[in-house]
Amino acid sequence: MKRSLIFLLLLVTKLAFAQTSKINSYTVIPLPNSISLTKGSPFVLSNKTTITYTKENLELKRIAYFLSEYIAISTGIKMTVDANSKSKNTIRLESNYVSDHKEAYELKVTSESITLNGASEAGVFYAVQTLRKTLPTTPNTTTVILPTAVILDYPRFEYRGMMLDVARHFAPVSFVKKFIDILALHNINTFHWHLTDDQGWRVEIKKYPNLTTIGSNRKETLIGKNSGKYDGKPHGGFYTQEEIKDIVKYASQRYITIIPEIDLPGHMLAALASYPELGCTGGPYQVLTKWGVSDDVLCVGNENTFRFLEGVFDELITLFPSNYYHIGGDECPKVRWKICPKCQAKIVELGLIKDKHHSAEEKLQSYCINRMEKYLNSNGKQIIGWDEILEGGIAPNATIMSWKSFEAGIQAAKLGHKVIMTPSSHVYFDHYQGRDTKLEPLAIGGYSDVEKVYNFDPIPKELTAQEQKFIIGGQANIWREYMPTTEQVEYMILPRIAALSESLWTEPAQKNYSTFLPRLASFFSVYDKLNYNYAKHILEVSASSRIDTDKSILFLELKNPTNSPIYYTIDGSIPNFKSIKYTNPIEIKETVTAKAIVVRGNKTSRILERNFEFNKASLKPITLLNQPVEKYTFDGAATLIDGKRGKSGYSTGDYIGFYGKDLEAIIDLKTIQTISEVILGTYIDPNSWIFGAKSYQVLTSDDGQNFTEVFASNVAVPVKNEGASYVDLTAKFTPRNTRFVKIIAKIADIIPDWHYATGQPTYLFADEIIIH
Numbered sequence: 001m002k003r004s005l006i007f008l009l010l011l012v013t014k015l016a017f018a019q020t021s022k023i024n025s026y027t028v029i030p031l032p033n034s035i036s037l038t039k040g041s042p043f044v045l046s047n048k049t050t051i052t053y054t055k056e057n058l059e060l061k062r063i064a065y066f067l068s069e070y071i072a073i074s075t076g077i078k079m080t081v082d083a084n085s086k087s088k089n090t091i092r093l094e095s096n097y098v099s100d101h102k103e104a105y106e107l108k109v110t111s112e113s114i115t116l117n118g119a120s121e122a123g124v125f126y127a128v129q130t131l132r133k134t135l136p137t138t139p140n141t142t143t144v145i146l147p148t149a150v151i152l153d154y155p156r157f158e159y160r161g162m163m164l165d166v167a168r169h170f171a172p173v174s175f176v177k178k179f180i181d182i183l184a185l186h187n188i189n190t191f192h193w194h195l196t197d198d199q200g201w202r203v204e205i206k207k208y209p210n211l212t213t214i215g216s217n218r219k220e221t222l223i224g225k226n227s228g229k230y231d232g233k234p235h236g237g238f239y240t241q242e243e244i245k246d247i248v249k250y251a252s253q254r255y256i257t258i259i260p261e262i263d264l265p266g267h268m269l270a271a272l273a274s275y276p277e278l279g280c281t282g283g284p285y286q287v288l289t290k291w292g293v294s295d296d297v298l299c300v301g302n303e304n305t306f307r308f309l310e311g312v313f314d315e316l317i318t319l320f321p322s323n324y325y326h327i328g329g330d331e332c333p334k335v336r337w338k339i340c341p342k343c344q345a346k347i348v349e350l351g352l353i354k355d356k357h358h359s360a361e362e363k364l365q366s367y368c369i370n371r372m373e374k375y376l377n378s379n380g381k382q383i384i385g386w387d388e389i390l391e392g393g394i395a396p397n398a399t400i401m402s403w404k405s406f407e408a409g410i411q412a413a414k415l416g417h418k419v420i421m422t423p424s425s426h427v428y429f430d431h432y433q434g435r436d437t438k439l440e441p442l443a444i445g446g447y448s449d450v451e452k453v454y455n456f457d458p459i460p461k462e463l464t465a466q467e468q469k470f471i472i473g474g475q476a477n478i479w480r481e482y483m484p485t486t487e488q489v490e491y492m493i494l495p496r497i498a499a500l501s502e503s504l505w506t507e508p509a510q511k512n513y514s515t516f517l518p519r520l521a522s523f524f525s526v527y528d529k530l531n532y533n534y535a536k537h538i539l540e541v542s543a544s545s546r547i548d549t550d551k552s553i554l555f556l557e558l559k560n561p562t563n564s565p566i567y568y569t570i571d572g573s574i575p576n577f578k579s580i581k582y583t584n585p586i587e588i589k590e591t592v593t594a595k596a597i598v599v600r601g602n603k604t605s606r607i608l609e610r611n612f613e614f615n616k617a618s619l620k621p622i623t624l625l626n627q628p629v630e631k632y633t634f635d636g637a638a639t640l641i642d643g644k645r646g647k648s649g650y651s652t653g654d655y656i657g658f659y660g661k662d663l664e665a666i667i668d669l670k671t672i673q674t675i676s677e678v679i680l681g682t683y684i685d686p687n688s689w690i691f692g693a694k695s696y697q698v699l700t701s702d703d704g705q706n707f708t709e710v711f712a713s714n715v716a717v718p719v720k721n722e723g724a725s726y727v728d729l730t731a732k733f734t735p736r737n738t739r740f741v742k743i744i745a746k747i748a749d750i751i752p753d754w755h756y757a758t759g760q761p762t763y764l765f766a767d768e769i770i771i772h
């Protein structure tokens with residue numbers, strides 16, 4: 001009696017919580033290339049629906065079980081998988097769809113059934129991903145109502161990649177699998193695995209055991225950035241060959257190819273620590289405990305170096321079936337080779353001679369890459385290398401991974417080489433994703449928010465239609481110098497990978513950032529279901545400003561993609577739902593602090609705060625005689641008169657950056673005014689090539705034509721080991737009446753000898769001109 005009462009109670013509760021969800025569209029991420037809703041009564045999905053597949057196709061069987069698992073996680077609905085199902089109420093998996101794209105699929109929803117038909121099993125897998133992302137994530141869902149539709153879909157690019165660096169910080173096997181799951185969810189089909197670097201060797205090579213007994217451990221790690229302080233904690237880890245095989249299989253079941261990278265001939269200190277005889281000096285070496293580029297690299301004049309590399313690849317070839325192998329080639333200083341007798345003898349032996357474009361040592365690097373290419377080609381593999389493999393002549397069959405910018409990729413495509421675009425300007429996920437860097441975990445620098453990633457187009461306009469065909473796809477990179485934990489890795493990947501997936505899968509004509517944002521906001525419920533740690537910037541208030549210098553008004557525009565109401569204050573108080581509701585851009589004419597929040601149900605977002613402090617220069621017409629570099633132009637000249645000081649480094653839009661050019665600006669105060677001080681706010685960071693100004697000059701004029709100097713001074717240029725700092729250049733002079741003010745900040749000379757980028761032009765960053 002008691003038992004049946006409990007049973008009844010359970011049943012009633014269950015029914016009370018049972019949910020029916022109605023789906024309206026299939027606009028998942030990445031957005032399918034064609035969705036047509038058709039006429040007919042919707043399909044009803046429940047635990048009476050069976051998943052079925054072409055019998056005897058074991059891959060389809062596996063995918064069928066994936067689907068049932070995905071549905072169970074999202075909705076709680078448990079479905080049967082049955083190859084022999086005769087029932088009408090089915091989700092059917094087939095792989096006979098005809099298309100030129102092998103990953104294409106057709107997803108057809110009729111009143112009776114859903115068919116997922118792929119041009120290959122991979123295509124079926126992507127159809128499953130689309131269906132899974134369509135489903136609700138409401139707990140206790142028992143029924144899902146799906147509109148009838150036909151989706152025809154295929155990827156824009158055949159190569160859709162993500163790189164994970166496990167050398168700077170190790171990631172356990174469990175996380176590598178989670179990472180693979182994240183890629184699968186976003187239709188990414190290539191996992192580029194950066195397995196070795198100066199700070200650690202992470203793959204077991206039986207012939208060279210020291211690589212893992214010595215090379216996989218470093219004694220400690222630098223704390224923070226350029227601190228000179230170390231944590232005193234050993235860091236290590238590597239994957240056994242058995243673990244690698246298991247991971248490769250796990251990935252291949254999700255239609256993901258793993259490309260291993262052995263970075264050579266630079267970034268090899270972990271190997272040199274293990275086998276010092278492979279370096280030019282013979283060592284001793286230690287696994288690097290800080291970040292950056294090491295001068296110690298493999299000795300290319302030593303034949304044993306090639307024996308070693310071949311031995312490493314011989315074993316990798318038994319582990320990684322991938323057609324592509326990445327051999328790095330980046331950031332290999334030539335200082336050791338220049339004075340190494342073996343390397344110099346090799347240069348003579350090969351007859352490598354310096355020419356207009358390349359030094360003999362650059363040609364030696366090219367020789368090394370060419371030789372490894374030959375070896376790998378003879379084993380049926382193709383090589384990929386970073387930009388630098390173009391230096392000294394590119395290996396004949398190499399694919400270029402263009403990282404510094406789009407430039408190397410453009411060059412390589414013009415030479416008829418395949419290219420994977422991964423420019424640091426758009427898809428370096430180790431860069432900041434939030435403008436207020438103080439609220440972010442420490443990052444290497446740079447700034448790529450979701451929008452920037454969304455606007456990543458691997459195909460540069462400079463290429464002809466024929467050349468464009470060499471761009472096989474794109475990739476984002478997770479370099480982990482500043483990502484010690486895997487939680488942080490998730491935070492840096494998600495949700496930028498969602499934007500990436502659409503850049504690589506969806507045709508540009510279908511893409512639209514403003515419709516992407518609300519789709520992304522609802523996709524977050526899937527991340528929540530899967531317990532992913534993701535960044536939520538897009539749910540917060542974002543601000544942009546437009547300045548009307550004729551009227552001297554700044555219009556502050558506030559936005560959030562979910563269309564939830566925004567409330568704000570301009571009196572410095574903390575906003576709440578009783579504050580002013582945002583409707584139109586806020587007109588700002590005087591010094592204020594604006595604060596805003598998004599209210600979503602009973603939750604509020606983080607507070608956005610913008611301080612505007614106005615002076616005589618604020619909101620006045622400004623002309624720049626030289627333009628900032630494109631990458632650091634942001635809002636251009638207006639940045640200097642917006643009343644907003646830079647607070648979070650140079651890369652997030654508070655500053656504009658000049659490269660090798662002086663800053664020269666003229667401000668029109670509109671009326672004759674008395675002034676006695678002109679300040680130019682700058683930022684210096686020698687480590688990032690930002691040396692600021694070498695002199696500062698202020699001139700005044702009544703007519704904007706004839707200027708008189710009122711102040712001139714030299715500025716001290718940063719010295720070795722100087723960190724980043726905010727530097728206000730200040731000109732004080734006896735009060736004078738004027739209408740026009742000209743500011744000239746001459747940029748520092750080329751980078752000095754002591755710096756790793758010696759000889760290059762410098763940057764000058766400025767955030768504001770302040771006139772009193």
Ligand code: TNX
Nearest residue numbers: 330331386403428430444479
């Ligand atoms: C440059 S990208 C590197 C890496 C660093 C990365 C940091 C490339 C080929 N080399 O060694 O980790 O910058 O963003």
